[in-house]
Amino acid sequence: xxxxxxxxxxxxxxxxxxxxxxxxxxxxxxxxxxxxxxxxxxxxxxxxxxxxxxxxxxxxxxxxxxxxxxxxxxxxxxxxxxxxxxxxxxxxxxxxxxxxxxxxxxxxxxxxxxxxxxxxxxxxxxxxxxxxxxxxxxxxxxxxxxxxxxxxxxxxxxxxxxxxxxxxxxxxxxxxxxxxxxxxxxxxxxxxxxxxxxxxxxxxxxxxxxxxxxxxxxxxxxxxxxxxxxxxxxxxxxxxx
Amino acid sequence: xxxxxxxxxxxxxxxxxxxxxxxxxxxxxxxxxxxxxxxxxxxxxxxxxxxxxxxxxxxxxxxxxxxxxxxxxxxxxxxxxxxxxxxxxxxxxxxxxxxxxxxxxxxxxxxxxxxxxxxxxxxxxxxxxxxxxxxxxxxxxxxxxxxxxxxxxxxxxxxxxxxxxxxxxxxxxxxxxxxxxxxxxxxxxxxxxxxxxxxxxxxxxxxxxxxxxxxxxxxxxxxxxxxxxxxxxxxxxxxxxxx
Numbered sequence: 500x501x502x503x504x505x506x507x508x509x510x511x512x513x514x515x516x517x518x519x520x521x522x523x524x525x526x527x528x529x530x531x532x533x534x535x536x537x538x539x540x541x542x543x544x545x546x547x548x549x550x551x552x553x554x555x556x557x558x559x560x561x562x563x564x565x566x567x568x569x570x571x572x573x574x575x576x577x578x579x580x581x582x583x584x585x586x587x588x589x590x591x592x593x594x595x596x597x598x599x600x601x602x603x604x605x606x607x608x609x610x611x612x613x614x615x616x617x618x619x620x621x622x623x624x625x626x627x628x629x630x631x632x633x634x635x636x637x638x639x640x641x642x643x644x645x646x647x648x649x650x651x652x653x654x655x656x657x658x659x660x661x662x663x664x665x666x667x668x669x670x671x672x673x674x675x676x677x678x679x680x681x682x683x684x685x686x687x688x689x690x691x692x693x694x695x696x697x698x699x700x701x702x703x704x705x706x707x708x709x710x711x712x713x714x715x716x717x718x719x720x721x722x723x724x725x726x727x728x729x730x731x732x733x734x735x736x737x738x739x740x
Numbered sequence: 741x742x743x744x745x746x747x748x749x750x751x752x753x754x755x756x757x758x759x760x761x762x763x764x765x766x767x768x769x770x771x772x773x774x775x776x777x778x779x780x781x782x783x784x785x786x787x788x789x790x791x792x793x794x795x796x797x798x799x800x801x802x803x804x805x806x807x808x809x810x811x812x813x814x815x816x817x818x819x820x821x822x823x824x825x826x827x828x829x830x831x832x833x834x835x836x837x838x839x840x841x842x843x844x845x846x847x848x849x850x851x852x853x854x855x856x857x858x859x860x861x862x863x864x865x866x867x868x869x870x871x872x873x874x875x876x877x878x879x880x881x882x883x884x885x886x887x888x889x890x891x892x893x894x895x896x897x898x899x900x901x902x903x904x905x906x907x908x909x910x911x912x913x914x915x916x917x918x919x920x921x922x923x924x925x926x927x928x929x930x931x932x933x934x935x936x937x938x939x940x941x942x943x944x945x946x947x948x949x950x951x952x953x954x955x956x957x958x959x960x961x962x963x964x965x966x967x968x969x970x971x972x973x974x975x976x977x978x979x980x981x982x983x
Contacts, residue, residue, distance in 0.1 A: 569839070603749060604748075611838060630775055630782055631767060633779075634786050634789065642834075670941035671942075674945020674946040675946065677809075691786070
């Protein structure tokens with residue numbers, strides 16, 4: 500997953516599509532619109548149209564296919580449980596159950612690969628309690644440093660044969676290894692705290708205000724929102740019954 | 741198994757709206773409690789949240805499957821209830837942004853992950869005198885996982901109850917659905933029990949290590965009475981600032 504973190508972070512920061520240049524606020528609005536429509540619509544037609552639109556948006560944002568596939572496939576197991584309960588209903592019910600989470604997941608992927616995390620978290624941190632807003636920034640930053648440690652630890656355990664030991668030993672050893680990461684995390688938190696004090700932490704990490712910088716490229720995002728509205732009105736009644 | 745996050749658009753709105761409301765209440769409750777810990781607690785929470793996210797990426801081979809850890813139980817012991825609830829929310833929100841679990845169900849996913857983890861420290865404090873730190877963390881982790889699992893099953897049951905027209909009217913189809921659910925439940929139950937055992941063993945190893953090298957990071961029953969939610973370990977460790 501962390502490779503995914505790094506990949507997403509790189510795509511969001513280094514990408515140069517119109518989606519990347521548009522403001523984070525309009526992109527958040529787009530995701531809100533798409534997820535709301537996906538959750539409330541009973542029409543498979545609307546969902547298919549939204550899905551196709553999001554695939555096109557992800558491709559035009561140069562999202563790797565593997566990432567898109569992973570996002571679309573992740574909710575499958577959970578959806579399968581509910582789809583199984585709908586086998587005797589209309590044929591479009593299971594389709595709707597699979598398509599809804601796919602639309603939401605692809606919308607999320609499109610958002611994170613086109614928006615650097617400070618721009619993404621800044622508007623969210625303004626509506627969340629102070630500690631949570633700060634936690635979002637600091638946790639995301641911490642993942643990168645700690646993952647490198649976790650990855651090295653995993654390689655060491657594999658190379659030294661810890662993963663080939665009996666199940667009970669394997670997990671207890673793994674727990675001890677994770678303990679070293681927890682210690683590292685504690686040390687890191689102390690350094691971070693001292694840095695925050697040195698920099699004059701006022702009780703709130705304020706994200707930059709780039710998320711409010713609108714550009715000409717916001718037109719495309721607004722167009723995508725309008726398109727979702729049009730397909731919803733047009734295809735709302737496309738159902739099996 | 742609490743790592744299997746619920747996606748968008750499957751559960752009935754009444755359920756996920758209730759989840760969002762309950763989570764908002766939980767955050768409102770935990771905010772002032774966690775704020776008393778100050779920036780140092782926020783830094784510690786974030787480091788442990790980062791570890792949870794990083795460790796979730798590390799697959800552990802079990803026969804044909806890979807298991808992804810959550811560490812929710814041990815982190816719950818180290819942090820305490822209020823900060824743990826906040827960490828659960830942050831981790832769930834970041835995962836939702838990565839397409840793992842939905843936006844509308846951030847509330848339910850937080851509750852499933854967080855409520856179990858919030859019980860970890862009280863269970864640990866009750867049992868540490870009799871069992872010692874390693875076993876107490878294992879017990880706290882098992883309790884945390886079981887509560888999370890029960891929460892997850894409860895969400896499933898409630899969603900089935902609240903979804904109209906489920907299973908249709910045809911007898912054969914209904915039997916088919918029942919069969920699929922029976923097999924599914926057997927598989928899921930076995931996986932859930934395996935998850936509880938694995939996380940408990942991990943918690944055991946982690947606590948054994950911490951008790952050996954940094955026992956001050958583990959909360960102690962006497963010092964915790966009246967202490968801030970970060971626990972005595974966080975506030976009393978290294979008064980000189982040495983790390």
